[in-house]
Amino acid sequence: xxxxxxxxAISVYRESFDDTWADGTPAERVRFVVLDTETTGLDxxxxxIVTIGAxxxxxxxxxxxxxxxxxLRFRYNTSAVVVHGITREAAEEEGVDEVEALRDFLGYLRxxxxxxxHIGFDVEILREHxxxxxxxxxxxxxxxxxxxxxxxxxxxxxxxPPDDDEDVDERGRDFSLDGLCARFGIKPHDRHTAAGDAFIxxxxxxxxxxxxxxxxxxxxxxxxxxxxxx
Amino acid sequence: MKTSSISLRVADFLKGYxxxxxxxxxxxxxxxxSGKVKFHEDGELVFEEGKKRDKVFYVIQQGTVNxxxxxxxxxxxxxxxxxxxxxxxxxxxxxxxxxxxARTASETILYALPIDQLVEIAHKTPPVKAFLSAxxxxxPSAADVSEGIAEAPSDWLQRTEAVRxxxxxxxxxxxxxxxxxxxxRQMAPGxxxxxxxxDDMRCPLGVVTESDLSGRVASGEIPVDAPASELMSSPVExxxxxxxxxxxxxxxLNRRVHHLVITADGSANSPVLGVVAExxxxxxxxxxxxxxTNEIKVARGPESLAAARNRADELLLHYLDTEAPxxxxxxxxxxxxxxxxxxxxxLARQKLAAQGRRGPGMPFCxxxxxxxxxxxxxxxxxxxxxxxxxxxxxxxxxxxxxxxVELAREVSNTLEIxxxxxxxxxxxxxxxxxxxxxxxxxxxxxxxxxxxxENDILRQTPFFDMRAISGDFQLEADLQEHIRSELKAQPNFxxxxxxxxxxNLPPVTIFRDxxxxxxxxxxxxxxxxxxxxxxxxxxxxxxxxxHGLAETASTVARLRLLTxxxxxxxxxxxxxxxxxxxxxxxxxxxxxxxxxxxxFIRPGxxxxxxxxRIKTAFRTVAQMLDYTSQHFGLKSAVQPx
Numbered sequence: 001x002x003x004x005x006x007x008x009a010i011s012v013y014r015e016s017f018d019d020t021w022a023d024g025t026p027a028e029r030v031r032f033v034v035l036d037t038e039t040t041g042l043d044x045x046x047x048x049i050v051t052i053g054a055x056x057x058x059x060x061x062x063x064x065x066x067x068x069x070x071x072l073r074f075r076y077n078t079s080a081v082v083v084h085g086i087t088r089e090a091a092e093e094e095g096v097d098e099v100e101a102l103r104d105f106l107g108y109l110r111x112x113x114x115x116x117x118h119i120g121f122d123v124e125i126l127r128e129h130x131x132x133x134x135x136x137x138x139x140x141x142x143x144x145x146x147x148x149x150x151x152x153x154x155x156x157x158x159x160x161p162p163d164d165d166e167d168v169d170e171r172g173r174d175f176s177l178d179g180l181c182a183r184f185g186i187k188p189h190d191r192h193t194a195a196g197d198a199f200i201x202x203x204x205x206x207x208x209x210x211x212x213x214x215x216x217x218x219x220x221x222x223x224x225x226x227x228x229x230x
Numbered sequence: 231m232k233t234s235s236i237s238l239r240v241a242d243f244l245k246g247y248x249x250x251x252x253x254x255x256x257x258x259x260x261x262x263x264s265g266k267v268k269f270h271e272d273g274e275l276v277f278e279e280g281k282k283r284d285k286v287f288y289v290i291q292q293g294t295v296n297x298x299x300x301x302x303x304x305x306x307x308x309x310x311x312x313x314x315x316x317x318x319x320x321x322x323x324x325x326x327x328x329x330x331x332a333r334t335a336s337e338t339i340l341y342a343l344p345i346d347q348l349v350e351i352a353h354k355t356p357p358v359k360a361f362l363s364a365x366x367x368x369x370p371s372a373a374d375v376s377e378g379i380a381e382a383p384s385d386w387l388q389r390t391e392a393v394r395x396x397x398x399x400x401x402x403x404x405x406x407x408x409x410x411x412x413x414x415r416q417m418a419p420g421x422x423x424x425x426x427x428x429d430d431m432r433c434p435l436g437v438v439t440e441s442d443l444s445g446r447v448a449s450g451e452i453p454v455d456a457p458a459s460e461l462m463s464s465p466v467e468x469x470x471x472x473x474x475x476x477x478x479x480x481x482x483l484n485r486r487v488h489h490l491v492i493t494a495d496g497s498a499n500s501p502v503l504g505v506v507a508e509x510x511x512x513x514x515x516x517x518x519x520x521x522x523t524n525e526i527k528v529a530r531g532p533e534s535l536a537a538a539r540n541r542a543d544e545l546l547l548h549y550l551d552t553e554a555p556x557x558x559x560x561x562x563x564x565x566x567x568x569x570x571x572x573x574x575x576x577l578a579r580q581k582l583a584a585q586g587r588r589g590p591g592m593p594f595c596x597x598x599x600x601x602x603x604x605x606x607x608x609x610x611x612x613x614x615x616x617x618x619x620x621x622x623x624x625x626x627x628x629x630x631x632x633x634x635v636e637l638a639r640e641v642s643n644t645l646e647i648x649x650x651x652x653x654x655x656x657x658x659x660x661x662x663x664x665x666x667x668x669x670x671x672x673x674x675x676x677x678x679x680x681x682x683x684e685n686d687i688l689r690q691t692p693f694f695d696m697r698a699i700s701g702d703f704q705l706e707a708d709l710q711e712h713i714r715s716e717l718k719a720q721p722n723f724x725x726x727x728x729x730x731x732x733x734n735l736p737p738v739t740i741f742r743d744x745x746x747x748x749x750x751x752x753x754x755x756x757x758x759x760x761x762x763x764x765x766x767x768x769x770x771x772x773x774x775x776x777h778g779l780a781e782t783a784s785t786v787a788r789l790r791l792l793t794x795x796x797x798x799x800x801x802x803x804x805x806x807x808x809x810x811x812x813x814x815x816x817x818x819x820x821x822x823x824x825x826x827x828x829x830f831i832r833p834g835x836x837x838x839x840x841x842x843r844i845k846t847a848f849r850t851v852a853q854m855l856d857y858t859s860q861h862f863g864l865k866s867a868v869q870p871x
Contacts, residue, residue: 053236060268060269061266061267061268062266062267062268063266064264064265064266064267069235186292187292189239195235195239196235196236199236202267203267203269206268206269206339207269210269
């Protein structure tokens, strides 16, 4: 991604934070990077990243020109193969080395605000591997669409909050990515590829941004607010 | 852009809709990868009439968008666009401002794609250009449309390179004085099944085939030392270079030959360049209609004829599926049915002969009327036929008439077994009224043309769609000449026919799942015959008769000739040709799919392209009506659209 050669990707990444978004930056100015990773398992320290897929959202639009996708070489197959369907042999043939992939990724990511559904784990494993490879922390802010959805639910964006004691419509509390797709009428085409999930999440995110705007969350700070169950 | 997984997903969606289905993968991926995705809630403005255009156009991925135009003081809803439709494109227009306002009517996801790229693609991809100029332009252009959608070519029919390659590789030539023995040796090594006998200038004189060798030489009929000229079939059918597979097949069907010789200028007086055998074409494409005509030609009885004709429908379905041009398909079916009728006549003659009944010894011609007469009968519809025979000598007429009616009865029975129904009071050659000597046929037409009202002319139009099928074509040609001179003598006839041709008015548009007519009434079905084909066929016939084109029966052939005579109306006539082909295609596709005559179609059963094309066809019909009424000074039947 870098114009100055691969080694400069890290410094481009680092320098992008010199003048970055503040809490008060209006949402439409922020460059959001909606991303998803597929991994060999759920332990950020032991498991490997298999794929990274990402696409940019800015000014309430998904920018298809600004997307990223990488398939990484990894060492062991695990049971997660059945979810993402990528075997070690396949990655060996078509993939790139992790160092190269992560360097390109940082060059693409820059100071973009990372967005994803249950994004915490993706951020953790990326941070772990980036630290290991480059001694560089993952400095980006991040926003969990799950948390934003719960905030909006509390504000009544999805109608009256259901009473926990009573039987509620299944869909009323289904805030999984599939549940949100169903709620917003987005067709969940090829889930469980990193790029596919990132693109679907980006579409969900466009809708959430609209709702958030209506319910008073118009700045980066208010959008990224962590959700603590009452 | 790093990689294209997301672009691939967007491209996959776009591919489901025109014009994106015509775009090459590489361009489509680039287009998809350069776009943006936008989300709108219900009731939001996408763009506004009079405002300057963006550099993007939109494709609706999900949702509904209403289009409004300012008319008088108010804003009127002019169109409703849904998933897969385009917004914000006005092909060929230099106006840099939006011509309408687009406002969402539900939550909507739009792809915004760069217009520059689409323009660039359209100039490289004719069907894309045709689609845009037909449906998203201020002035739909017939010329662009015709090279586009209706005629989206079936790939294998359009191939020329493969034919060229094979035809050259197979070229073997011999001198007329070469002994047969030498010719046989040439053919032996393998694939080549024919040797072209050429003169010193390499112009073709004849062809010697494997079957000539096995049939006539091996049987001892011709000695191996005889010159090739004695064995060869002559003359040969020649074609110019560069014909595609579809054209070659039609030529073989039409001339009833298995080999075509390619020469420099297409005539037998220029040097041989190559030879195409039926077998070569079969190797390029497994199933060939020529094989079917062979089967028909040797069929021993009505049942085997019927079986062959059923297979023709299977091929028809296959060709429709592969989007072969409907013009080609119509010709193909006409050739099959010609061969079939010819064989049915031959079988009838043999049967009568076996009963000891001989023909009266005078030439006759089997004729077809109505849609078969126009080479537009794609689905098997009722028989409409006639026999004209040379005027008999005094006192011989009755016996002749009796024989031909008997012959026609046999033929008609066979055709019925082959799936062409008989209708009780119909125009058919086994009815003595329509099995007559030339002079009586002439009388019939004279009477028809002189007294149209008494003859209820509206019901007699099939008589003007007449075609010779088998026998002595000169008889039919004489009859046509007679019709032409009668028409000239009765100048009031054609305007009267024109007036009757105005009987069928097309609907205005398709609205949701209904068809709307001029008075705003909604109907549940489109009538392919009454709404599209009949008015075009009728008006074309009127114009053709008026311009002295009585002998040409095919609607499209008539329109083509009219285009030459009326170059100032070329565009409109071209649109009419498209509409006829489209109407036939629609009727045939639905008819075969449902096993009926394809007359009534529910708008809900139509695809997006078909819906748009039907609207275009309605407009074309309305324009033709308008032109015809003005031309004949009739009271205008329709207001200009």
